[in-house]
Amino acid sequence: MAAVAQPTPRNDHLGLGTDDFRLICESGFGDGHNGYAHSIAWFEGRLYIGTTRATFTMLKVNLPRPDWKPWPVESPDDREAIDRRAEIWCYDPAAQSWTMLFKAPWVEGKQGGRVPRYVGLRGMVVFQGASDAKPCLYVSTWSPITTDPPDILRCENGTDFIAVPRPPWDESVRSFRTLQPFRGRVHTTPTGSNTGDGQAQECIGSESTIYASSDVQNAIWEPASADGFGDPSNTTVFEMATFNGQLYAGTVNPDRGMEVWRTDGDSDTLPYRWKRVLSHGAWRGKHNELCLSMCEFKGALYIGTAIVNGGYHRRFQIGPAAAELLRIWPDDSWDLLVGHSRLTPDGLRYPLSGYAPGFDNMFGGYIWRMAEHAGHLYIGTYCWINMLPYFPRHAWPSDVLTLLRRLGPEELNRLYGGCDLWRTADGVHFEPVTRSGFGNKYNWGIRNFASSPHGLFVATSNVFGPRLAVERNAQWRYEDNPRGGLEVYLGQRP
Amino acid sequence: MSTPPILIVAGLRHSSVGRVAAVLAQRDDAVLMPELNLCMADTIGAWLLMVERSQDTLGHGLLRVIARQQHAEESRESIDAARNWLWRRSDRSTMSVLAELRQQFAPRRLVIPDLNLGWRPNYMHALAGFSHFQLLHVTRHPVLHCRELSRRLAQDYFIAPEWRDFCDNPGGVLDPQIAWYRVHQSLRAQFASMADDYLHLRLEDLLAAVETQRKHIWQALNWPALPNEKRPGEIESPFLQPGCEAAVGGMENEIMREPRLIQEPRRDPPLNTRADWRTDKRTLSREVQTLAQQLGYSAQAQV
Numbered sequence: 001m002a003a004v005a006q007p008t009p010r011n012d013h014l015g016l017g018t019d020d021f022r023l024i025c026e027s028g029f030g031d032g033h034n035g036y037a038h039s040i041a042w043f044e045g046r047l048y049i050g051t052t053r054a055t056f057t058m059l060k061v062n063l064p065r066p067d068w069k070p071w072p073v074e075s076p077d078d079r080e081a082i083d084r085r086a087e088i089w090c091y092d093p094a095a096q097s098w099t100m101l102f103k104a105p106w107v108e109g110k111q112g113g114r115v116p117r118y119v120g121l122r123g124m125v126v127f128q129g130a131s132d133a134k135p136c137l138y139v140s141t142w143s144p145i146t147t148d149p150p151d152i153l154r155c156e157n158g159t160d161f162i163a164v165p166r167p168p169w170d171e172s173v174r175s176f177r178t179l180q181p182f183r184g185r186v187h188t189t190p191t192g193s194n195t196g197d198g199q200a201q202e203c204i205g206s207e208s209t210i211y212a213s214s215d216v217q218n219a220i221w222e223p224a225s226a227d228g229f230g231d232p233s234n235t236t237v238f239e240m241a242t243f244n245g246q247l248y249a250g251t252v253n254p255d256r257g258m259e260v261w262r263t264d265g266d267s268d269t270l271p272y273r274w275k276r277v278l279s280h281g282a283w284r285g286k287h288n289e290l291c292l293s294m295c296e297f298k299g300a301l302y303i304g305t306a307i308v309n310g311g312y313h314r315r316f317q318i319g320p321a322a323a324e325l326l327r328i329w330p331d332d333s334w335d336l337l338v339g340h341s342r343l344t345p346d347g348l349r350y351p352l353s354g355y356a357p358g359f360d361n362m363f364g365g366y367i368w369r370m371a372e373h374a375g376h377l378y379i380g381t382y383c384w385i386n387m388l389p390y391f392p393r394h395a396w397p398s399d400v401l402t403l404l405r406r407l408g409p410e411e412l413n414r415l416y417g418g419c420d421l422w423r424t425a426d427g428v429h430f431e432p433v434t435r436s437g438f439g440n441k442y443n444w445g446i447r448n449f450a451s452s453p454h455g456l457f458v459a460t461s462n463v464f465g466p467r468l469a470v471e472r473n474a475q476w477r478y479e480d481n482p483r484g485g486l487e488v489y490l491g492q493r494p
Numbered sequence: 495m496s497t498p499p500i501l502i503v504a505g506l507r508h509s510s511v512g513r514v515a516a517v518l519a520q521r522d523d524a525v526l527m528p529e530l531n532l533c534m535a536d537t538i539g540a541w542l543l544m545v546e547r548s549q550d551t552l553g554h555g556l557l558r559v560i561a562r563q564q565h566a567e568e569s570r571e572s573i574d575a576a577r578n579w580l581w582r583r584s585d586r587s588t589m590s591v592l593a594e595l596r597q598q599f600a601p602r603r604l605v606i607p608d609l610n611l612g613w614r615p616n617y618m619h620a621l622a623g624f625s626h627f628q629l630l631h632v633t634r635h636p637v638l639h640c641r642e643l644s645r646r647l648a649q650d651y652f653i654a655p656e657w658r659d660f661c662d663n664p665g666g667v668l669d670p671q672i673a674w675y676r677v678h679q680s681l682r683a684q685f686a687s688m689a690d691d692y693l694h695l696r697l698e699d700l701l702a703a704v705e706t707q708r709k710h711i712w713q714a715l716n717w718p719a720l721p722n723e724k725r726p727g728e729i730e731s732p733f734l735q736p737g738c739e740a741a742v743g744g745m746e747n748e749i750m751r752e753p754r755l756i757q758e759p760r761r762d763p764p765l766n767t768r769a770d771w772r773t774d775k776r777t778l779s780r781e782v783q784t785l786a787q788q789l790g791y792s793a794q795a796q797v
Binding site: 257280283284285286287321340341342343344347348350352353354355356406415428429430 | 547549613614615616617619655656658659660661662663664666669671672673675676776779780781782
């Protein structure tokens with residue numbers, strides 16, 4: 001029987017370092033197909049994680065298909081040959097144990113055969129709607145094209161997840177992500193689409209309207225914004241957050257670079273009035289194609305940027321480029337914290353931290369997630385360097401080729417392999433918690449955080465399981481990868 | 495025996511930082527160091543890894559100093575020994591090694607040029623924790639400085655992103671004014687409140703009257719007056735020349751080619767001059783002009 005752990009007084013306010021973290025879940029809950037800890041929530045004293053499974057298997061059949069040789073992870077040509085049903089796991093800190101509470105059902109596919117109802121669970125939030133007796137856990141989902149558009153899952157008792165109707169989306173919507181409470185409503189927007197001809201985009205929605213509901217259980221949804229804020233080049237509203245009493249929303253804009261909008265004023269009438277705060281990717285242009293993450297911290301809203309598809313947008317051929325970190329103040333002014341210097345119409349900006357994009361890592365494609373914990377902001381990145389062996393070399397950027405020639409792929413992977421986790425107390429001085437995915441280079445991203453009374457939970461994305469393409473004696477073969485599959489760490493400073 | 499504080503001479507490349515340090519170190523109670531770059535890492539182990547990965551000569555200065563201090567010569571063998579000396583201190587903080595050097599050269603004060611300090615808060619934070627130092631912040635007129643930087647950078651095979659403007663341009667265009675602003679704004683914000691231990695120097699003031707200005711600087715830093723001062727042209731230091739093959743650097747190349755400060759009359763252009771290193775005909779940015787004025791440069795031409 002596991003020992004009962006009691007919350008103890010800690011010194012997390014001093015900032016967590018690598019040695020303060022311990023691994024509490026490895027290898028995707030024992031199944032390497034669980035590659036993404038795609039959603040997380042602290043709910044009624046327990047940690048909930050929703051997974052997305054076998055993403056490389058899905059990418060292999062979607063269009064445009066990445067030009068990877070060999071395919072990095074052993075994947076059958078028939079994606080339904082793998083059980084892709086998304087899962088929800090729950091961690092009880094007292095018992096220090098995990099329980100799987102939900103596994104998506106099989107449903108009859110539109111072309112026959114059984115298909116998973118959900119292959120991913122991309123967002124979670126605790127919210128009490130008008131017809132909820134108490135705060136409930138709501139989960140956003142990701143559905144394959146061969147079944148209906150995605151629903152919302154609702155959990156009231158901490159163990160049972162029931163589907164409630166989705167917002168009024170058409171068939172092309174395949175996933176949504178953020179569920180953002182604001183003024184008694186929860187807000188969401190599509191973030192993944194598939195037009196039915198294999199042209200799937202996991203980060204581009206088929207519409208970019210924010211929908212709001214004060215009663216999710218009864219599916220009363222209304223538009224809270226115009227589509228793309230009136231601009232078709234805002235192809236998706238990707239991330240939302242509340243800050244300074246307003247709702248902030250960040251877009252994907254492959255034409256000019258991401259935009260950030262906020263509600264303007266205190267009207268509760270839908271749709272809201274909106275004001276644009278950032279445009280043109282904060283004047284970096286398309287290399288800040290996407291507003292990926294947002295987090296309020298010490299009086300400012302921190303913004304992490306990206307290019308979709310991990311730093312290189314295949315369809316629009318944007319990038320590769322590493323991500324930036326910005327912050328917006330209540331008066332709509334903004335700072336560049338990590339990134340490239342520039343003379344913008346808003347004034348001269350240089351990275352106040354001193355770090356170039358990706359925290360000096362050209363392979364750092366995303367500033368993926370951020371969270372405040374005990375007075376520090378924790379920032380997780382995504383790093384694509386361990387994909388290098390599978391990429392077509394003729395397409396590599398010249399700076400990467402220069403590095404490769406100098407150091408060789410193994411040394412490059414040793415130096416840069418694995419994602420970063422950084423922390424800061426002021427947004428200017430940053431300390432690395434890990435620059436190697438906690439010593440596991442297959443942890444290519446920090447995908448989620450949950451701050452709790454027990455410490456800071458950090459959940460990774462690790463898609464390199466269960467069997468990885470490995471080169472031995474100039475021959476590629478698939479081998480079991482015991483470090484493949486998502487991991488979860490708990491950080492607490494004694 | 496008291497150990498005087500070290501003097502860090504900080505600025506941006508191509509602004510004669512090493513020459514200023516050399517001129518100020520022309521005293522019997524001072525010794526000129528090359529660029530040590532110790533603030534760029536927390537520990538000696540991290541510093542060694544950093545210089546090993548770098549294609550630059552970042553580590554040459556410190557290796558040369560240690561080689562001379564330990565073996566009284568610079569050779570492949572003594573540089574290797576210096577590297578080993580540092581490896582044995584891998585777990586120690588870089589600032590503790592700086593303190594050790596300070597003690598070894600006492601009672602003479604160390605004068606250390608530094609071209610990297612202002613680039614990052616972490617570097618300045620490391621130095622601020624050292625406490626036994628004075629800082630001379632050297633600036634050069636932004637228009638003249640950016641013109642020279644642009645000319646020299648344009649000859650380089652690779653131009654680091656720090657020297658480019660990435661506004662809506664994925665490749666960036668060469669424009670050193672952002673770097674000029676970044677480094678000088680950062681140094682000023684971090685150190686200007688140190689009262690007697692921070693001094694700002696416009697290079698143009700020094701070049702107009704080297705000997706007079708040098709005395710003023712020594713006085714402002716509260717260095718004692720000495721009877722036999724060397725003339726500014728009589729510069730001698732092994733670090734103003736290239737080192738052996740194993741560690742050739744330590745100072746900017748241009749300074750090792752010509753270590754003397756050449757007195758010259760002042761010819762400051764107006765601050766709203768066109769940034770003629772760019773093709774888009776824009777003038778110096780508003781922020782750069784404002785900072786330049788705060789640093790004592792006139793908006794009008796000065797001759």
